[in-house]
Amino acid sequence: MGQAGEGLFIQANGTTLWSSVSLGAENTGSGTYRLEEGRLETIQLHVGVDGRGAFVQTGGVHIQQSTYHPIRLASAPGSEGSYHLTGDGELHAGTVEVGFRGVGTFEQTGGSQTLSRLEIGVEEGSRGSFEMSGGELETDHTTVGLEGEGSFHMRGGHARLGGGRHR
Numbered sequence: 409m410g411q412a413g414e415g416l417f418i419q420a421n422g423t424t425l426w427s428s429v430s431l432g433a434e435n436t437g438s439g440t441y442r443l444e445e446g447r448l449e450t451i452q453l454h455v456g457v458d459g460r461g462a463f464v465q466t467g468g469v470h471i472q473q474s475t476y477h478p479i480r481l482a483s484a485p486g487s488e489g490s491y492h493l494t495g496d497g498e499l500h501a502g503t504v505e506v507g508f509r510g511v512g513t514f515e516q517t518g519g520s521q522t523l524s525r526l527e528i529g530v531e532e533g534s535r536g537s538f539e540m541s542g543g544e545l546e547t548d549h550t551t552v553g554l555e556g557e558g559s560f561h562m563r564g565g566h567a568r569l570g571g572g573r574h575r
Contacts, residue, residue, distance in 0.1 A: 441455075
């Protein structure tokens, strides 16, 4: 969605299965996925590949089926990717990378997420930020500032963060 132009996909209910979703694929692209209700299952999700991408979840359940493919925000240098989790949305994933090589932001004001790994600021030159003001977050392993610049700001909600590395 948003290959080289603008793209928007709204899921208001039902079940959707995607093998691969890329939002903002090219540097001129801008893509948004809105999950309002229902169930979304993905194998690979890249938000902001070379361009700008946003994933907005206000409800429903998002399951990242692959433990090999992470949810990746801001894949390439110069890209921007964001994930907004609000309302009663649920996210279940293996790994979420916030700012892989570009600028990634994860904002959680509600809902819940259960992750194996949360990595913020992954590659050199990347910038990732996680902003939490509500909801619940549980991870087995959390890394803030792997090789890039990472920040985690918690202003509310409940978090259980597994061991990891923080710079």
